Amino acid sequence: MAGFAAMHPFAPAAQAEGYLAMIAELERDLATITGFAGCTLQPNSGAAGEYAGLMIIRAYHQSRSQGYRNIILIPASAHGTNPASAAMAGMKIVTVACDANGNIDVDDLKAKAEQYEAELAGLMVTYPSTHGVFESRIREIVDTVHEFGGQVYMDGANMNAQVGLTNPGFIGADVCHLNLHKTFAMPHGGGGPGVGPVCVAEHLVKFLPSHSVQSTGGEEGITAVSSSPWGSALLLPITYGYIKMLGAEGLRKVTEMAIVNANYMSCKLKDSFRTYYSGESGRVGHEMILDLTNFRKEYGVEVGDVAHRLMDYGFHAPTLSFPVHDTLMVEPTESESKEEMDRFCDALVEILKEAQSVPALVVNAPYTAAEVVGEWAHEFSREQAVYPLEWVRTQKFFPHVTKIDNGYGDRNLVAVNEE
Numbered sequence: 367m368a369g370f371a372a373m374h375p376f377a378p379a380a381q382a383e384g385y386l387a388m389i390a391e392l393e394r395d396l397a398t399i400t401g402f403a404g405c406t407l408q409p410n411s412g413a414a415g416e417y418a419g420l421m422i423i424r425a426y427h428q429s430r431s432q433g434y435r436n437i438i439l440i441p442a443s444a445h446g447t448n449p450a451s452a453a454m455a456g457m458k459i460v461t462v463a464c465d466a467n468g469n470i471d472v473d474d475l476k477a478k479a480e481q482y483e484a485e486l487a488g489l490m491v492t493y494p495s496t497h498g499v500f501e502s503r504i505r506e507i508v509d510t511v512h513e514f515g516g517q518v519y520m521d522g523a524n525m526n527a528q529v530g531l532t533n534p535g536f537i538g539a540d541v542c543h544l545n546l547h548k549t550f551a552m553p554h555g556g557g558g559p560g561v562g563p564v565c566v567a568e569h570l571v572k573f574l575p576s577h578s579v580q581s582t583g584g585e586e587g588i589t590a591v592s593s594s595p596w597g598s599a600l601l602l603p604i605t606y607g608y609i610k611m612l613g614a615e616g617l618r619k620v621t622e623m624a625i626v627n628a629n630y631m632s633c634k635l636k637d638s639f640r641t642y643y644s645g646e647s648g649r650v651g652h653e654m655i656l657d658l659t660n661f662r663k664e665y666g667v668e669v670g671d672v673a674h675r676l677m678d679y680g681f682h683a684p685t686l687s688f689p690v691h692d693t694l695m696v697e698p699t700e701s702e703s704k705e706e707m708d709r710f711c712d713a714l715v716e717i718l719k720e721a722q723s724v725p726a727l728v729v730n731a732p733y734t735a736a737e738v739v740g741e742w743a744h745e746f747s748r749e750q751a752v753y754p755l756e757w758v759r760t761q762k763f764f765p766h767v768t769k770i771d772n773g774y775g776d777r778n779l780v781a782v783n784e785e
């Protein structure tokens with residue numbers, strides 16, 4: 367729609383009334399969903415949202431003549447962007463330990479909050495955690511930080527396990543970011559722009575980011591965190607449409623399905639793959655970490671080999687070795703059908719059997735069409751390599767490139783030699 371696609375970010379406001387109305391309504395909706403009073407759509411990614419949120423916290427402390435508060439507590443389970451954003455915001459990071467179940471070690475949190483009371487800026491916490499678990503002591507965690515004068519930044523990257531069921535405002539946080547490219551239907555991956563809105567409680571609204579060309583943000587707004595006033599505004603109609611079409615009930619159902627789907631897969635796989643962390647009820651949140659830590663020692667197979675082998679079954683591998691080494695983190699979301707989840711589970715179970723019986727089959731994956739029609743030097747058949755399960759035949763995907771040395775490629779420029 368040209369009205370959305372052809373707008374210049376610095377077009378005079380009078381020429382963008384429709385856009386601005388949509389932006390204002392989306393900001394309101396996102397504030398409602400997160401249980402907060404205000405929202406900015408300026409940050410272009412989750413990480414940019416973290417940075418903006420922390421700068422808002424900094425401005426808040428400064429406004430109370432407590433600009434010296436610059437210690438941020440970050441649990442060991444946090445996503446790497448959390449400490450990176452905190453460092454960019456000029457804060458000093460103190461790591462909080464996790465217990466054996468993957469939860470924040472509340473005793474350690476209390477001890478550190480007390481130790482750094484005079485300089486405590488706040489806590490960054492992800493809920494459910496990157497370990498895929500709803501921490502039952504989240505309220506106590508939030509209260510502890512407030513008690514010692516800190517603000518609570520909730521990393522909302524896992525909001526698809528909260529929308530319509532709970533929210534950061536209700537839990538007691540002060541700021542959160544959302545990843546519209548995760549929770550709110552924007553295409554994810556491929557390096558395209560994201561949107562990482564920041565929502566804040568009433569006392570922080572006045573610090574929402576401003577802009578030097580367009581009028582936006584709070585009256586004491588921090589400086590802009592993006593070159594354009596509403597960030598990647600072109601993408602916003604996707605989230606706007608998603609929220610309007612689903613409505614309150616639909617959004618809640620999406621969250622429920624995301625959680626139910628993850629628990630379905632975790633249960634279905636339990637005899638073959640242990641789920642690394644689960645909550646007190648034995649359940650996971652919206653994702654699960656599957657334990658493959660024994661693969662290298664027992665079968666001589668790397669977890670990266672399993673990820674590559676999944677391509678032969680037609681799957682893009684899930685997150686690898688994060689946040690725990692030698693694991694796969696699976697997040698089915700609400701949108702996969704039961705049949706697709708079953709196929710994925712079957713593929714993983716079959717790969718486990720392959721690792722146990724013909725490890726070379728997994729180690730040499732994936733298999734390209736060129737390799738299959740060429741000379742075949744492997745101990746297993748071409749059939750086993752490319753059609754490991756019956757249903758793969760009907761929807762075969764051939765990767766174009768076989769395994770490359772990722773580590774080498776990360777460290778060295780590998781140029782194509784045309785000769």
Ligand SMILES: Cc1ncc(COP(=O)(O)O)c(C=O)c1O
Nearest residue numbers: 411412413445447492521523560
């Ligand atoms: C828990 C968590 N926080 C923050 C981020 C950063 O988001 P982005 O990739 O949009 O910068 C991610 C991204 O995967 C995440 O999982």
